[in-house]
Structure formats: structure tokens, C-alpha cells
Amino acid sequence: MIHANTRTKMRANTAQLRPALDLVLERIVDVPPELVWRAWTTPEHLMKWFTPAPWKTVACEIDLRPGGVFRTVMRSPEGREFPNIGCYLEVIENERLAWTNTLEGGFRPTISSTVCGEDAFFAFTAVISLAPHGEGTRYTAFVMHGDEASAKRHEQMGFEEGWGKALEQLVAVAKQM
Amino acid sequence: MIHANTRTKMRANTAQLRPALDLVLERIVDVPPELVWRAWTTPEHLMKWFTPAPWKTVACEIDLRPGGVFRTVMRSPEGREFPNIGCYLEVIENERLAWTNTLEGGFRPTISSTVCGEDAFFAFTAVISLAPHGEGTRYTAFVMHGDEASAKRHEQMGFEEGWGKALEQLVAVAKQM
Numbered sequence: 001m002i003h004a005n006t007r008t009k010m011r012a013n014t015a016q017l018r019p020a021l022d023l024v025l026e027r028i029v030d031v032p033p034e035l036v037w038r039a040w041t042t043p044e045h046l047m048k049w050f051t052p053a054p055w056k057t058v059a060c061e062i063d064l065r066p067g068g069v070f071r072t073v074m075r076s077p078e079g080r081e082f083p084n085i086g087c088y089l090e091v092i093e094n095e096r097l098a099w100t101n102t103l104e105g106g107f108r109p110t111i112s113s114t115v116c117g118e119d120a121f122f123a124f125t126a127v128i129s130l131a132p133h134g135e136g137t138r139y140t141a142f143v144m145h146g147d148e149a150s151a152k153r154h155e156q157m158g159f160e161e162g163w164g165k166a167l168e169q170l171v172a173v174a175k176q177m
Numbered sequence: 178m179i180h181a182n183t184r185t186k187m188r189a190n191t192a193q194l195r196p197a198l199d200l201v202l203e204r205i206v207d208v209p210p211e212l213v214w215r216a217w218t219t220p221e222h223l224m225k226w227f228t229p230a231p232w233k234t235v236a237c238e239i240d241l242r243p244g245g246v247f248r249t250v251m252r253s254p255e256g257r258e259f260p261n262i263g264c265y266l267e268v269i270e271n272e273r274l275a276w277t278n279t280l281e282g283g284f285r286p287t288i289s290s291t292v293c294g295e296d297a298f299f300a301f302t303a304v305i306s307l308a309p310h311g312e313g314t315r316y317t318a319f320v321m322h323g324d325e326a327s328a329k330r331h332e333q334m335g336f337e338e339g340w341g342k343a344l345e346q347l348v349a350v351a352k353q354m
Contacts, residue, residue, distance in 0.1 A: 016283045066243060066267065089266065089284050090243065102279035102286050102300070106193045107266050109279050109300035109323035123279070123286035146286035 017142070021151050023159045025141040027167060033094045033130040033137045035174035040097055040128060045177070046072075049169035052162050064091055069105030085110060089125065100125040122150035139167065194319070198328050200336045202318040204344060210307040210314045212351035214271045217305060222354070223249075226346035229339050236260075241268055246282030262287060266302065277302040299327035316344065 017024070029036065039045045043060035050057040051074050058081065059073035070086045087103035090096060102123045104110050122145065129140040141163055145151040194201070206213065216222045220237035227234040228251050235258065236250035247263040264280035267273060279300045281287050299322065306317040318340055322328040 016285075018285075021285075098284060100280060100284060100286065103277060103302065104323075106321070107275060107277060107302045107304075108193075108195075108198075108321045109277065109302055109327075125280065125284045125286055127284075144283070144285045150286075 018144075020148050021145045023143045023145075023151060023154055025139075025160060025163045025167070027139050027164070028133050028136055029139050029167065029171045030136040031171055031174040032135065033132055035177055036130055036137050036139060036170065037094045037097075038177060039170045039174050045173055049166060049173045050074075052165040052169070063105060064088065066091060067105070067107050070099045071105075090127075094130060096127065096129050098125060098127040122153050124150065124154065141167075195321075197325050198322050200320045200322075200328060200331055202316075202337060202340045202344070204316050204341070205310050205313055206316050206344065206348050207313040208348055208351040209312065210271045210309055212354055213307050213314050213316060213347065214274075215354060216347045216351050217274055222350055226343060226350045227251075229342040229346070240282060241265065243268060244282070244284050247276045248282075267304075271307060273304065273306050275302060275304040299330050301327065301331065318344075 039049060041062060041064050043062050046062070047057045047060050050060070050072060054077045056075045057072050058075045059071070061069055061071040063069045066088055068088045068091075070088055072084045074082045074084065076082070084101065085104045086099045086101045087105060087107060088097070088099045089103075090098040100123075102110055102125070125144045127140075127142040127144070129142065131138040143154065143159070145154065216226060218239060218241050220239050223239070224234045224237050227237070227249060231254045233252045234249050235252045236248070238246055238248040240246045243265055245265045245268075247265055249261045251259045251261065253259070261278065262281045263276045263278045264282060264284060265274070265276045266280075267275040277300075279287055279302070302321045304317075304319040304321070306319065308315040320331065320336070322331065
């Protein structure tokens with residue numbers, strides 16, 4: 001009991017929902033949290049499910065600790081590559097994984113010209129939360145933005161469909177682990 | 178020994194110097210790390226030294242945990258107020274304190290229009306490191322930026338003089354604790 005309290009106190013302060021700024025995907029999936037965690041934190045597994053087909057994830061680097069880099073490269077069906085760089089903020093095994101694209105490895109800010117450019121960049125912090133649910137998992141992806149325009153842009157890019165489809169792929173991969 | 182190793186492994190990945198992008202202030206001060214830490218992490222103390230006089234720090238909010246808010250308001254000699262909002266990334270008591278202004282409390286990105294605006298904003302992550310040095314402290318302020326323009330802007334604003342003067346004020350405050 002003391003241990004549980006201690007951990008609660010030590011948890012980072014995350015996940016205060018602001019509906020105008022945030023996007024949330026919550027699903028019950030029929031694989032346990034341990035497998036969902038492995039699918040999110042092992043490059044070999046992540047590359048199989050991370051991008052909704054026919055897009056592919058062709059590279060992945062994971063340094064699983066606060067301040068560690070989380071880098072992926074997505075490839076479009078036409079062969080164009082899109083690198084994504086981020087930084088882990090919170091790593092609680094089998095339970096919560098948070099990262100942001102405003103920082104890269106070592107908590108260094110991502111280049112500000114990228115932030116201000118006209119490409120598809122928008123700042124976000126994502127928090128994946130897992131909780132046991134029967135034999136499966138209650139899965140919540142909580143994505144925070146700094147302004148409504150970024151949240152809207154992310155939503156219009158197909159957040160719900162894209163993250164939902166990727167999650168289905170994740171579950172299929174987890175079942176084969 | 179095992180404890181020391183464990184902590185080393187659990188440390189976040191910070192502080193990889195890139196000279197073109199970073200600013201560093203290193204000093205030996207004659208107060209112990211515990212007092213420097215208190216001066217940095219207690220609003221009552223911080224407000225006394227944080228801004229080089231005649232500037233003042235007129236408000237301070239500290240939620241001392243990863244994801245916790247670090248907010249200050251500075252007031253110029255002419256009475257103009259400048260709020261600063263940031264988010265703690267790493268908190269190792271008496272040893273290391275890291276925060277960034279690219280995120281606010283709860284790891285939420287700061288508003289992107291602020292990042293791209295023409296005011297004085299530039300993205301940074303600061304890491305304050307303390308180590309015992311005789312009766313005093315080896316004090317290192319390591320400030321990372323995402324591009325050379327931001328580092329240069331920070332330097333031209335008087336990083337070395339400003340942070341150095343604030344540190345002198347900190348030491349004076351610490352000696353009266």
C-alpha cells in the first residue's frame with residue numbers, strides 16, 4: 001500500500017484533458033497490457049503496425065527512458081519518406097508511455113524553423129495509457145496540443161481513423177508474439 | 178554501490194553538448210548543493226534572486242516533478258511584466274534540475290503561435306547540475322537550443338552576464354537561509 005502511494009506521488013503530472021485542444025482514442029483490445037507495451041517499445045514489433053497500410057514504417061529508433069529518442073521514418077505508397085523525431089517524457093512499464101515532438105533526444109528542442117515552417121508539423125505530446133481489462137487492455141491514446149489549430153489539423157489528417165487502424169494492426173502483431 | 182548503479186541507469190538522457198547550439202555557465206560557488214537546490218526549488222527563495230536587479234521576479238509557481246509546471250513572472254524596471262512558462266523534465270534532488278519552455282504543465286506543448294511569433298520567444302531546455310566541491314558546489318547551467326539562431330539570440334540577450342549575476346544573487350540568498 002505504501003509502495004502504491006509512493007508510485008502515485010512519483011508519477012509525472014500528465015493528462016489533464018482540455019477538450020478544445022486534445023484528441024483521445026479509447027478502446028478495449030483483447031491482448032494484455034504486457035504485449036501492447038512490447039508492441040510500442042520494440043522497434044522490430046513497432047515497425048510492423050505503426051503506420052496504417054499501405055504506408056510503411058521503414059526505420060525506428062527507441063531509447064526507452066525519459067529524455068531518450070523516439071524516431072521513426074514513415075514511407076508513403078509513392079515512396080516519399082517522412083521522418084518523425086520525438087523524445088520520451090515518461091516511461092512506466094506496461095502502464096504509461098509519454099513523448100513529445102517538441103523535443104528530440106536528450107530533451108533538446110526540435111529545430112524552431114521546423115515548428116514554424118509550412119510543412120505538416122504541429123507540436124504535440126502523446127500519452128498512451130494501458131490498464132488491464134479482463135483478459136485484455138483498456139487502451140487510451142491521449143494527444144495534447146498547444147492550440148486549437150494544431151488539434152484541428154491533427155483531427156483533419158485523420159487522427160481517429162489512422163490511430164484506430166494502427167491499433168488494430170498492433171493487436172494483430174501482439175497476438176503473434 | 179548497487180544503489181548508485183541503479184540510479185545511473187535510471188537517469189534521463191540529458192546534456193550532450195553541441196557547441197553551436199548550446200550555452201554553458203560553470204562556476205564554483207561557496208554554498209553547498211543542498212542550499213543551491215532550495216534556492217532553485219522554493220518560490221519564496223527563488224523570487225529573491227532569479228532576475229538580475231533591477232528586474233524583479235514578482236510571481237513563481239513550482240510543481241517539482243517531471244511534468245510539473247515552472248512558471249515565473251519577471252517585471253522590468255519600467256513595470257512591464259514578462260511571464261515565463263515551462264515544464265520540469267527531470268528532478269534529481271540536490272543534483273540535477275531540467276525544464277523546457279516548449280512544454281507547460283502536464284507536458285502540454287506551449288502554444289505554437291508563441292513559438293512562431295516575433296516576440297522574444299525562443300525554444301530552450303535548461304539543465305542545472307550541482308556537485309559538491311569542497312564546502313561549496315560546482316554549478317553548471319547547460320542551456321540547449323534547437324538551432325543556432327536561438328542560441329545566438331539567447332547569447333546576445335546577455336546569457337552569460339544575466340545568468341551569472343542571478344547566480345551571485347542566489348548565493349547571497351543561500352547564505353541567509
